[in-house]
Amino acid sequence: MYRFERRTDDELVLTLFEGEVAMLTMLLAELRALLLQPDLDNAATERLFPRAYLDPTEEEAETDWQSLVHDDLVREKVIALDAVKAALERPSPGPEGSRQFTLDRTVEEQFLLSVNDARLAFAALAGVTGETGPERLDEFGDADDAIPVAELIEWLGHLVEALIDLKLADLPD
Amino acid sequence: VTVRLDTDTESITVPDTVEELLGDEEIVGAHPWVVIVWDDPVNTMRYVVYVFQKLFGYSRAHATKLMLQVHNEGKSVVSAGTREKCEGDVARLHAHGLWATLQRDE
Numbered sequence: 001m002y003r004f005e006r007r008t009d010d011e012l013v014l015t016l017f018e019g020e021v022a023m024l025t026m027l028l029a030e031l032r033a034l035l036l037q038p039d040l041d042n043a044a045t046e047r048l049f050p051r052a053y054l055d056p057t058e059e060e061a062e063t064d065w066q067s068l069v070h071d072d073l074v075r076e077k078v079i080a081l082d083a084v085k086a087a088l089e090r091p092s093p094g095p096e097g098s099r100q101f102t103l104d105r106t107v108e109e110q111f112l113l114s115v116n117d118a119r120l121a122f123a124a125l126a127g128v129t130g131e132t133g134p135e136r137l138d139e140f141g142d143a144d145d146a147i148p149v150a151e152l153i154e155w156l157g158h159l160v161e162a163l164i165d166l167k168l169a170d171l172p173d
Numbered sequence: 174v175t176v177r178l179d180t181d182t183e184s185i186t187v188p189d190t191v192e193e194l195l196g197d198e199e200i201v202g203a204h205p206w207v208v209i210v211w212d213d214p215v216n217t218m219r220y221v222v223y224v225f226q227k228l229f230g231y232s233r234a235h236a237t238k239l240m241l242q243v244h245n246e247g248k249s250v251v252s253a254g255t256r257e258k259c260e261g262d263v264a265r266l267h268a269h270g271l272w273a274t275l276q277r278d279e
Binding site for chain 2: 047048049050051052053054055061065068069072073076077113116117119120123124128153157160161164167168171172173
């Protein structure tokens with residue numbers, strides 16, 4: 001069973017199992033809530049919206065740049081998340097009890113960026129700074145059913161990599 | 174994160190300077206700002222290659238060279254130009270989840 005299958009130039013079919021649909025929907029909703037928090041001072045949003053200037057003498061330029069681009073970046077990410085959510089709400093029956101979702105080129109790209117953002121955000125929240133990190137991401141659910149963060153990031157990574165396989169094939173060598 | 178690359182990494186030469194990167198000293202001299210992408214532990218190598226190709230139109234080989242420089246040396250200059258152009262490039266890279274900054278070319 002292929003994760004992604006390009007049926008036509010503007011039609012990509014994504015196949016997920018029911019539990020995966022629920023997990024992805026929950027994670028993307030958590031990411032959306034993080035993006036829209038009034039207080040953006042947390043590890044996830046610091047990672048998604050880093051500084052443009054590291055030079056401390058460019059603080060005024062940094063402030064100007066943030067005022068110009070930050071709201072647009074947040075808006076683009078929220079629009080992408082909403083588009084992916086809408087796509088995940090329109091399943092068709094797939095093989096082996098799976099669900100299939102049709103993505104056009106725009107939503108396909110929004111899916112890629114949203115899932116990648118989710119990896120970045122949850123890894124940052126979990127304190128992942130290298131090849132190893134905390135084993136569990138306790139921010140989600142009770143401690144008893146907290147999500148194993150390494151598995152979560154790996155699973156999201158599989159989705160990203162499977163889609164990248166197709167998208168790199170669309171680009172010239 | 175397990176990453177698969179189809180490139181023979183030992184044969185890759187990474188540009189050391191903006192001039193070498195862009196191949197046009199006049200352009201660089203007129204626009205002394207550069208965009209740097211920094212290594213991070215989460216983005217996959219192939220995702221970074223894809224973003225470089227998509228945003229800058231680089232060939233697969235050139236995008237891979239830059240990605241490997243980020244991975245192996247911690248950072249790489251990926252574009253250059255006016256301050257305004259570089260600010261735009263940084264915004265586009267941030268939109269794609271890459272950790273990018275701009276600075277004057279040294």
